[in-house]
Amino acid sequence: MIRTRFIGTGHCVPEQVVSNLDLAKRIDTSDEWIRTRTGIRKRHVLGETEATSDIAARAGAHACEAAGISPSEIDCLVVATTTPDMPMPSCAIMTQHKLGMTGPAFDVGAACAGFTYGTAVVDSLIRAGLFRTVLFVGAEALSKFLDWDDRGTSVLFGDGAGAVVAVAEAQEASSSSAQARGILACHLDGDSRYWKDLNIPGGGTKNPPTSQTVAENLHVMNMNGRVVFSQAVRSLVDACETVLAKAGLTPDDVDLVIPHQANLRIIEAVARRIRMPMDRFIVNLDKYGNTSSASIPIALDEAVRGNVVKDGMVLLQCGLGAGLTWGAAVMRW
DSSP, X not given: OEEEEEXXXXXXXXXXXXXXXXXXXXXXXXXXXXXXXXXXXXXXXXXXXXXXHHHHHHHHHXXXXXXXXXGGGOSEEXXXXXXXXXXXXXXXXXXXXXXXXXXXXXXXXXXXXXXXXHHHHHHHHHHTTSOSEEEEEEEEOGGGGOOTTOHHHHTTBOOEXXXXXXXXXXXXXXXXXXXXXXXXXXXXXXXXXXXXXXXXXXXXXXXOOOHHXXXXXXXSOXXXXXXXXXXXXXXXXXXXXXXXXHXXXXXXXXXXXXXXXXXXXXXXXXXXXXXXXXXXXXXXXXXXXXXXXXXXXXXXXXXXXTTOSOTTOEEEEEEEETTXXXXXEEEEO
16 A cells, blocks of 8 residues: 655744744833744744745745755645745745746645645555655745734734645554554544634635725735634644544544644643643744744654654644644654
8 A cells, every 4th residue: 555654854934033032122022922832942934025935935845945855856846834825826836946846736724724734635645646746845924914003913824835746655554553664544534613713804706806905904914813723732632642543543642732833822822631641742832933834843853853753753833823724643753
């Protein structure tokens, strides 16, 4: 049988850094207030002339280099993003152009759950035999859609991109979860009842760009933090338990958890409920903030390059985003 394996990782964040102290000069907040409520110390943001595809391409190039292949050898490019360079063409096409590639390329949109949703999509494409080598990037530039005077959202988000090279690997059909390598199971879910609790209302067909929508501030993020927090904990716990059951595993079998880096309190609550110690969780949101669909692959790349991830380890990833959408995936490295 064919399984999907990640063989190379990479990431890229913009050079410009906004610290908590920088924000405190603009809005009614402090470094202590932000750190104790979110775990975030700083975030990276794109410059005025930079676009999402710029960091997506650099992350993709790093992943290809780590995998020992040229971008020209990639069969398909998939980008998980909710902040493309423009409505069309896709961010994947713009990323492909900057990498000097050709071939199939498309976006996956599930906000902060984008990398987990995209993992399931890429795994399905490979196992179906459509492609053997896929470059998969999670990239976001939510700083372009923030009201920097809104303390509820401006302190949370940063920009960045993370990438993996996914390949098809033939394995014995009888391989159990204890022997198999690569992606073992995926689980996706969503609940549209909460769409109003996390959204950017302007810029689409419902509220296309006009002078009025700009004046009404419809092109920036709105979030009901209390609702999103409670739903995130509940949904991520369910997703983790469900995907482990699909793979025939338990929390005791998991070596590392790579969660979406939204809020340290959410991560700690999930850890308690699935009865796993925090030292198994990869956490880097103190350096980057919430980079949406880029957060999991950035954390994965840092863990791989830091030699935290080792061959044979069981990795569990999970994420929740606007929609609400959420999911989890488990793999043996």
